[in-house]
Amino acid sequence: MTGLIRLIYWAFLAYLVYAAVKFFRSLNRASKSRPSAKPRQITGVMVKDEECDTYLPRENALRETRDGKEYFFCSQECRTKFLEKR
Numbered sequence: 001m002t003g004l005i006r007l008i009y010w011a012f013l014a015y016l017v018y019a020a021v022k023f024f025r026s027l028n029r030a031s032k033s034r035p036s037a038k039p040r041q042i043t044g045v046m047v048k049d050e051e052c053d054t055y056l057p058r059e060n061a062l063r064e065t066r067d068g069k070e071y072f073f074c075s076q077e078c079r080t081k082f083l084e085k086r
């Protein structure tokens with residue numbers, strides 16, 4: 001009986017190690033496939049930064065949805081300023 005419990009104990013430990021390895025591998029894979037890897041579609045659409053009134057390509061803008069309306073920003077700074085006002 002003690003032998004069986006020891007066997008289960010070791011099987012459990014082995015499973016923990018296996019799960020940890022699997023977890024770290026998935027972390028590695030996630031960090032490798034960054035969104036920058038996917039091709040950006042150039043649409044040529046210009047959008048207006050609501051904060052500093054600058055026009056910039058839609059694909060370069062930061063997007064924020066408020067009350068069902070989309071707002072675009074040239075930088076994280078403008079986005080933060082805008083969100084603080086709301």
Ligand SMILES: [Zn+2]
Nearest residue numbers: 049052074078
């Ligand atoms: Zn701006």
